[in-house]
Amino acid sequence: MKPFGYVVAPDPAAAVAMVTGRPGAAFLGGGTNLVDLMKLGVVAPDMLVDVTGLLPGRIERTPGGGLRIGAGVRNSDLAADPQVRAEFPVLAQAVLAGASGQLRNMATVGGNLLQRTRCLYFQDVTKPCNKRTPGSGCPARAGDHRNLAILGGSPHCVATHPSDMAVALAALDAVVHVEGAAGPRAIPLSGLYRLPGDEPDRETTMERGDLITAVEVPALKYAGNSAYRKVRDRASYAFGVASVAAALDVAGGVVQDVRLALGAVAPVPWRARLAEQVLAGRPATAEWFGRAADAELAAAAPLRDNAFKVTLVRNIVVRMLCVLAGLPAGDTP
Ligand SMILES: Cc1cc2nc3c(=O)[nH]c(=O)nc-3n(C[C@H](O)[C@H](O)[C@H](O)COP(=O)(O)OP(=O)(O)OC[C@H]3O[C@@H](n4cnc5c(N)ncnc54)[C@H](O)[C@@H]3O)c2cc1C
Numbered sequence: 001m002k003p004f005g006y007v008v009a010p011d012p013a014a015a016v017a018m019v020t021g022r023p024g025a026a027f028l029g030g031g032t033n034l035v036d037l038m039k040l041g042v043v044a045p046d047m048l049v050d051v052t053g054l055l056p057g058r059i060e061r062t063p064g065g066g067l068r069i070g071a072g073v074r075n076s077d078l079a080a081d082p083q084v085r086a087e088f089p090v091l092a093q094a095v096l097a098g099a100s101g102q103l104r105n106m107a108t109v110g111g112n113l114l115q116r117t118r119c120l121y122f123q124d125v126t127k128p129c130n131k132r133t134p135g136s137g138c139p140a141r142a143g144d145h146r147n148l149a150i151l152g153g154s155p156h157c158v159a160t161h162p163s164d165m166a167v168a169l170a171a172l173d174a175v176v177h178v179e180g181a182a183g184p185r186a187i188p189l190s191g192l193y194r195l196p197g198d199e200p201d202r203e204t205t206m207e208r209g210d211l212i213t214a215v216e217v218p219a220l221k222y223a224g225n226s227a228y229r230k231v232r233d234r235a236s237y238a239f240g241v242a243s244v245a246a247a248l249d250v251a252g253g254v255v256q257d258v259r260l261a262l263g264a265v266a267p268v269p270w271r272a273r274l275a276e277q278v279l280a281g282r283p284a285t286a287e288w289f290g291r292a293a294d295a296e297l298a299a300a301a302p303l304r305d306n307a308f309k310v311t312l313v314r315n316i317v318v319r320m321l322c323v324l325a326g327l328p329a330g331d332t333p
């Protein structure tokens with residue numbers, strides 16, 4: 001590993017200045033992704049700016065009934081927070097579905113949002129990869145892509161976004177607060193991540209030196225009726241093969257409102273807005289839930305070995321919405 005310096009920044013403004021002014025510097029959260037990538041030689045910062053002590057580690061209620069989650073909050077604390085568990089179960093379940101207990105004890109909210117893809121070629125510096133080395137090619141398209149994207153990919157990259165938490169936050173319309181060289185600003189989560197297009201190395205709309213300070217989750221009156229389901233290859237900790245975050249409001253058997261986001265199927269946490277539109281004002285039945293999933297998945301462009309994800313996502317969506325609507329989960333139509 002390349003030698004690197006380590007500094008504890010005294011406050012957010014100093015941390016931003018240190019990373020903005022030094023091309024080789026990087027923020028250090030819990031280090032559970034960054035340090036792994038340094039050991040693999042995927043990234044090689046010459047200075048780590050530790051921000052864990054200076055970012056808010058609190059979860060606060062906002063005046064409207066939402067949450068403001070400090071970027072320094074550890075994943076374990078977020079998942080265990082009684083208010084999050086009761087009022088935003090989708091978020092608590094998504095965080096708990098990620099990594100292991102030990103990792104969640106270290107991982108921070110800010111770092112979780114900016115963790116890098118688990119595409120095997122990205123993590124193997126002996127292989128080409130457009131995301132790691134722009135213009136070098138994408139061996140995943142012809143190679144191992146079973147776990148990669150069916151939505152939103154490009155000829156240049158079909159990696160999936162790895163975060164479970166970000167999928168729940170996408171469904172909840174979260175807003176990311178950032179401190180940058182020009183001061184603070186707020187970025188809707190829906191505008192934080194970029195699709196790969198022909199620049200897969202540019203993953204977010206953040207600028208160099210931007211520090212995530214907090215995530216705000218707006219109030220949602222039916223967020224208590226929400227859930228996260230993740231399918232993975234084994235029961236122990238593993239990244240998702242496909243996942244769904246959902247919240248549902250039903251009255252008199254009719255869908256009043258719904259939030260849906262898909263994970264592990266696209267380069268970004270995928271808000272399923274087409275499915276949401278199909279369901280608005282429709283009967284809360286398995287048949288309509290299936291139609292909504294089909295509408296969203298019509299744009300899927302699976303590769304040789306991951307077409308199974310289309311059926312898998314449809315089944316998860318239908319079953320979850322049945323459960324949230326109080327219908328028997330039964331056989332998926
Ligand atoms: C074995 C294993 C299994 C895992 N399984 C899952 C899983 O199933 N689901 C899942 O979602 N995750 C999983 N993870 C990933 C884990 O959740 C992330 O590594 C973790 O959330 C990253 O948080 P961190 O604070 O350690 O970030 P770090 O590793 O410290 O940082 C990650 C990136 O974010 C940047 N950064 C950190 N904090 C900030 C900030 N405040 N502002 C701006 N930039 C910042 C860093 O510079 C770096 O680029 C797994 C990890 C491992 C090792």
Ligand code: SF4
Nearest residue numbers: 119121129138157158
């Ligand atoms: S899918 Fe993306 S991350 Fe994976 S090899 Fe291709 S360019 Fe690299």
